[in-house]
Amino acid sequence: xxxxxxxxxxxxxxxxxxRHIEPRHLELLREIAARGTLAAVARATHRTPSALSQQxxxxxxxxxxxxxxxxxxxxxxxxxxxxxxEGADEVISSLARVQARLDAATxxxxxxxxxxTLPSAxxxxxxxxxxxxxxxxITLTLDDFDIAEADFAARALDADIVISHSISGGxxxxxxxxxxxxxxxxxxxxxxxxDHDLAGKTELTAQDVIDHDWLGVPxxxxxxxxxxxIEQLTGRPVHRTFRxxxxxLVESLVGAGAGIGLLPRFSTRPAPGxxxxxxxxxxxxxxxxxxxxxxxHERLAVRTVTDHLVRIGLxxxxxxxVEEG
Amino acid sequence: xxxxxxxxxxxxxxxxxxRHIEPRHLELLREIAARGTLAAVARATHRTPSALSQQxxxxxxxxxxxxxxxxxxxxxxxxxxxxxxEGADEVISSLARVQARLDAATxxxxxxxxxxTLPSAxxxxxxxxxxxxxxxxITLTLDDFDIAEADFAARALDADIVISHSISGGxxxxxxxxxxxxxxxxxxxxxxxxDHDLAGKTELTAQDVIDHDWLGVPxxxxxxxxxxxIEQLTGRPVHRTFRxxxxxLVESLVGAGAGIGLLPRFSTRPAPGxxxxxxxxxxxxxxxxxxxxxxxHERLAVRTVTDHLVRIGLxxxxxxxVEEG
DNA sequence: GGCATCCATGTAGGCAACCTACACGGTTGA
DNA sequence: TCAACCGTGTAGGTTGCCTACATGGATGCC
Numbered sequence: 001x002x003x004x005x006x007x008x009x010x011x012x013x014x015x016x017x018x019r020h021i022e023p024r025h026l027e028l029l030r031e032i033a034a035r036g037t038l039a040a041v042a043r044a045t046h047r048t049p050s051a052l053s054q055q056x057x058x059x060x061x062x063x064x065x066x067x068x069x070x071x072x073x074x075x076x077x078x079x080x081x082x083x084x085x086e087g088a089d090e091v092i093s094s095l096a097r098v099q100a101r102l103d104a105a106t107x108x109x110x111x112x113x114x115x116x117t118l119p120s121a122x123x124x125x126x127x128x129x130x131x132x133x134x135x136x137x138i139t140l141t142l143d144d145f146d147i148a149e150a151d152f153a154a155r156a157l158d159a160d161i162v163i164s165h166s167i168s169g170g171x172x173x174x175x176x177x178x179x180x181x182x183x184x185x186x187x188x189x190x191x192x193x194x195d196h197d198l199a200g201k202t203e204l205t206a207q208d209v210i211d212h213d214w215l216g217v218p219x220x221x222x223x224x225x226x227x228x229x230i231e232q233l234t235g236r237p238v239h240r241t242f243r244x245x246x247x248x249l250v251e252s253l254v255g256a257g258a259g260i261g262l263l264p265r266f267s268t269r270p271a272p273g274x275x276x277x278x279x280x281x282x283x284x285x286x287x288x289x290x291x292x293x294x295x296x297h298e299r300l301a302v303r304t305v306t307d308h309l310v311r312i313g314l315x316x317x318x319x320x321x322v323e324e325g
Numbered sequence: 326x327x328x329x330x331x332x333x334x335x336x337x338x339x340x341x342x343x344r345h346i347e348p349r350h351l352e353l354l355r356e357i358a359a360r361g362t363l364a365a366v367a368r369a370t371h372r373t374p375s376a377l378s379q380q381x382x383x384x385x386x387x388x389x390x391x392x393x394x395x396x397x398x399x400x401x402x403x404x405x406x407x408x409x410x411e412g413a414d415e416v417i418s419s420l421a422r423v424q425a426r427l428d429a430a431t432x433x434x435x436x437x438x439x440x441x442t443l444p445s446a447x448x449x450x451x452x453x454x455x456x457x458x459x460x461x462x463i464t465l466t467l468d469d470f471d472i473a474e475a476d477f478a479a480r481a482l483d484a485d486i487v488i489s490h491s492i493s494g495g496x497x498x499x500x501x502x503x504x505x506x507x508x509x510x511x512x513x514x515x516x517x518x519x520d521h522d523l524a525g526k527t528e529l530t531a532q533d534v535i536d537h538d539w540l541g542v543p544x545x546x547x548x549x550x551x552x553x554x555i556e557q558l559t560g561r562p563v564h565r566t567f568r569x570x571x572x573x574l575v576e577s578l579v580g581a582g583a584g585i586g587l588l589p590r591f592s593t594r595p596a597p598g599x600x601x602x603x604x605x606x607x608x609x610x611x612x613x614x615x616x617x618x619x620x621x622h623e624r625l626a627v628r629t630v631t632d633h634l635v636r637i638g639l640x641x642x643x644x645x646x647v648e649e650g
Numbered sequence: 651g652g653c654a655t656c657c658a659t660g661t662a663g664g665c666a667a668c669c670t671a672c673a674c675g676g677t678t679g680a
Numbered sequence: 681t682c683a684a685c686c687g688t689g690t691a692g693g694t695t696g697c698c699t700a701c702a703t704g705g706a707t708g709c710c
Binding site: 362363364374375377378379382393395397398399400 | 685686687688689690
Binding site: 659 | 684688693705
């Protein structure tokens, strides 16, 4: 085996290559594309903007291409930079896939999985999840937020799994580049004071509820699609008194006679004095969806947690007698 | 946008992750799998074995897995190490694919392409190739070798493109993990002294040639398949006088009356005193095949050179009236 | 219009990572 | 038994990456 000795210069020496792509540079470009500014990437990756700026310069020198251009206050990726940012997903995902294979081969899934969730879904999904993970080597980080449907996708930059919801369709808006997994389909019921006129009915129609005072959610929040649908169906406006985010706050105000509202069925255990009634004739349900960046989804621990959430979602639907789809 | 500030620890800090795969480590494992020993990898990559040994230890510490085991004089990859070595192809190829896209987007293909070739094929393929690349930013490194069919694949470790040949089938043996591109199908003709008894015929059969003295090639060399086939066809042994590698040496010895031989049609311009006659009834042709490692094949410059070689091969076959397949 | 804010980008210096040089122990084959 | 390889450890130099700090440009608010 003296082949290497007789032709030692056949092997490509890295420093002779005109351009040499490093994964670290690809990751940087991808983060810039996702977060917009160097400063945001710096905060997210616990580094200084200066470090990133230097790294960009070395990448540009290495590749002999301009990657960013000044743009008002910040920077903008050049076409070449965008090209590489898109390619980064491919490289980083394949790397994560290899890592997942190693994890699967060498033992149980392990490591830190960060979950961000909207409170109502987390309230019902997370306790069973913690129970199931108690024996495992997976540790969780949790964060909660109640935000507009289109903003959930942005949280997938920081969390491995974002538990989101969507009424518009199966996948929340803005989640195009993400892996989305539907965990459950949860009916949205009307919440009423127990002594309300409508409380005697077992099911409510749009006509039943249109002329009462409503406690709504801010615009852009998924629940808001339901009053909008009722308005379209009846041709009359819904009278919204407040626009609130927190479901428990809505419930207590409904109990105080401030109006009627909408609450998700699984996470609402009605207090004495309020009752839930299903709404029929209107598409009144939300999809609870897990979102992950493709590369994060490849991690075995992340996949395992997602699988658990799917099973928990199925059990929830079975418990409440909700059919799939 | 104070989302990052309010939850700065959501981003996965690398040093918190239980295992973190680095492409450099994958590449090292792949090279170990391909070359067998650390020392061979060290020679090929212009580093000391010590550096590689240290790198292996850090990789093992990072991944919390044993990657190599002592094995007689050298090392052997553990199952985990093999797993990663296989995954390395995937990662490195996707990296090369991104690089190729960048090359394609930012200008002409450029850089150094190393070619290893068997002399006869190189003799006809490389001059047209050099002509076509004269205007380009691609520079070539050349190496030539005349080796057994199964040994060509090993050269693809060191060269971007290995121009090989095969009689056994479309793809040379041992080229399983490689990208192989058939460049041409070249007939192998019988070379005779011009005053030989058989020179009067325009075509020769196995029966015609079986009883003459033969100048053969060493065993394992593709041309040797033809006399073997003739032996099987006629049931009689071929009488081989010499076993030589160099085609021009064979030609001159045939001219000197040492026997008859076999020569590839494209690269043989018979000197005065010798003639070529096609052999019929026997599968007497070789495939000229370009071999590349998958990741090297992704490089735009490598792909460009391969494409040129394909066109040159087609032109050669048209020039000599050889049909494809 | 001035000023605070946010952004990116330089420079200097510390620190860690990587590699080479060299020495050493184990295995193989002449 | 000895020479030839192989992998591994240690010491030390060089490089590369990052932080801290200062600077200049763009934006938006009072």
